[in-house]
């Protein structure tokens with residue numbers, strides 16, 4: 001008798017129908033082996049970043065609502081753990097949209113922490129909603145927050161991040177500062193550097209001034225190494241990224257971008273990561289939201 005007595009269904013396809021909001025584990029340059037948890041429908045975001053690897057924002061919104069319920073997330077996490085499970089360094093709230101738009105994020109964080117207390121929990125976010133004290137309080141129990149901070153002027157913010165019109169740039173920066181004052185975990189700021197957009201000296205000086213007030217635990221510099229929303233986005237040369245890191249001193253700074261992977265493993269990991277994200281995005285595009 002064959003191991004599976006069911007008609008030979010495509011288990012991977014079936015599994016992705018059941019597990020719609022969990023993806024990975026994937027190798028992450030910042031978080032080791034990370035299990036992604038997506039809290040909003042595909043490309044629901046209040047920004048439309050030119051470098052977004054998930055493509056153009058389809059639902060640009062400021063509306064916070066329970067896009068995905070805590071029951072759904074916990075059910076999918078349990079389903080995931082029924083499968084052979086490799087080592088995971090972090091659970092990560094991230095994905096193809098902005099997780100803080102889910103107004104139940106505090107409940108979801110609490111449930112994950114209760115059910116899986118041994119795993120550290122990370123939040124990858126664009127940080128734009130931290131001007132709201134309610135949002136800051138809701139995410140206070142995660143272990144590390146990884147917000148994006150790509151611009152220090154309204155002009156550059158509009159060029160790179162293409163925000164929902166009601167977002168106010170100065171309020172966002174103050175939200176980062178307030179987050180640092182209140183949050184006891186780690187804050188790892190990521191800057192996506194784009195030649196000609198945010199790598200000029202005046203922009204970098206303004207960014208450094210803001211970062212000194214924000215006091216992140218580390219600044220990560222990233223640059224293009226995957227397909228982006230806009231094909232005109234170019235790679236920042238490694239030598240320029242090194243200069244920028246130097247310029248940001250005494251702020252701790254590290255370059256994330258692997259411009260020329262020197263080890264075969266690095267290349268394989270990057271390709272697998274990209275493939276996993278692309279599979280997740282493809283699954284989300286194929287599956288109706290009412291499933």
Ligand code: SF4
Nearest residue numbers: 045048049052097126
């Ligand atoms: S904030 Fe993130 S999900 Fe939203 S458009 Fe930018 S990169 Fe994409």
